[in-house]
Amino acid sequence: MTNDHSADDAALGFLYQAQYALLRLWNEAVDDAVIYLETLDDVTLESKGETILEQLKHSLSAKPANLTLTSVNLWKTLKAWIDVLPELDLSKTMLYLVTVADISPKSNLICLLDEAVDRSELLIDLREEAQRVLHERQKAEKEGKRNLPHEARVKACQAFLELTHEKQAKILSKIRLKPNQINIRFIEDELAKRLMSVLSKDRQRIAQRLVEWWNRQIIHAHCGKRTKAINRFELISQYMQSIADVEQDSLVDHFATELPPETYQSHPMIVRQIELIDAQQWQERIVINEWRARESRSRWSTQNPTWREKIVQYDARLIEEWGYKYADMTAACNGLSEDSKRKEGRGLLDWSFYSAPNIIEHLAPSVTSPSYVRGTFHTLSINGDVGWHPDYKRLLDFKKCS
Template structure:
């Protein structure tokens, strides 16, 4: 996985950003291709693997959240850790069909021998000699420290140095001839803007929205690929199809179910009124868990729509009225039928109304928009309305819960 350079620390935030950098760099790399048979995957032979016209391009990524990450030099652990990875996978590669890329947000020193790696056609002989000299210096320093009983230096580089020195002269030169370094790469926060910048065929006003939706889709595909829910590689044709679908949705103002497969955070706590409504009708644990999940999804969906277009408030409010009317027809009839029932009977009747919102309402009530088919919005919106006491499950919910509003 993509490594964080010095300055980012080992925090969970830095690790998460590193993963997103890896995933979105793969997206940007695939967008840059103009060959239909290009395909990309992550966490296979390398951080990012790109296949184009029978050629393999492998990418080692070194991300940093630092505003000024240290320059890449012959002494950089990022370089030698990358060398170790590539030496280890050499038996699995056909070098003549492979290009190895070290991608870093850091810059190169102006007089660094590594500048030769910025051009695949540049001569590498002097660079290889300098790398051998540096690798040997590291091993000699450790040997000297060991002989004197001192702590061994260069622990973060020794494996790469040893691996490089284990190769023959020819193998070292051939490895470097297939190696390219890409310094000054955009950090993760800039990648979505870069994605938008590659959508040249779209009107400028559409590009940010398409880029945002494309990044969200890509994020899911990467997760699915790592979980085995889809093929490990994503082809350029699939990416192009998704871009076309997103553009079509935007042009037709189609609402997209953004939270159909999402889950609420583990620490999510809904408004207490949701629980009170269900408790009034003796709801079970499964009723609570489903209600909390769907309420979160619907609330998040509403928020996203409103943030994207404040005009959606009218659509949301009008649809709430539709939901309330369908509920009212059933609830008013239930109130009449259970007028003479005892408390247990009223609870059972109310529970049936509440479960109707989950089990039957999605197929009974029209969707919020043409083409919408995600059941969670109806299910969760009824819970949102229940929190506001605009609907309820018990025949006497308004009286029993009114003071708790």
């Protein structure tokens, strides 16, 4: 087995962008603030008529290397901003380098912590460093060396020196460093600490719900299911809904409109159950509804163990209603051909999908989607608690219920 740390780092880097963006938007004071991921920069915030581009540098290391004038992360960030300069109005733009690392105390980069501090000395240092990188690389090339130095920084240094001195000074005046940021392990906890308008005992649960909702929005934005702009008022609205859900201790059907992963497959017994009645054409809708019900059941049971009893009781209620229909069907199937039995079984499946969600009371007032009833029937079919063919227990080797 291989362990691709670079792939892990890349995945964590993107996840960090998403989590950081959530905390960033929450901390904004105006509700018309809007945030984007991976447009002009890792995170782009529009607020109070200003655009803030933020480059994020993440690490899980307990002590990341200090940021210095020679840091690759610094120069890669400069290159990213130089590349989008034609699309920016610098008079209304700020550029933030956000890093979990600290700044070297001996570096002139310290001046980037305060927008009001003069940056002329740092500008000279940057020019000299860029020139040194290009000079050492050119020297090595002339000497015929195969491995040229500064490969990770050369393009950035060249791009910086190609700017006019005026443009270099202008872009530097817009840069601010945000060092010592928390890493991805602690962002959800940090969000919970800042939910001051709810009881402390509820903050972690609400933060968890906000993170899960936020992650769905990020996925949908990158899949084209929603715009890439996420407004703060959306976040506040979800926050208020989460508070209400927690205070009412209600079951929330988070998966009512979600779709399963493309790789998801239902339990083989569900497939066998529908094959008995030649209803394979139902496979796609069954997979969707069974996955929704399964995910909801799992989440509710994890969030609050007391809900498990509610789920079990409702399962018994569904089995009871199904049992009446099943008893009538099996009585009507006496002496019928196999084709006729399959047809009757398809009728019972049809009832479970279209009629049952409308005539059986809901599990809870907040769970109104038909998906839960539809999917639960198929979950129950795995162990033979329900079935569609009149002889499914015998044909699938389920023991008769006493």
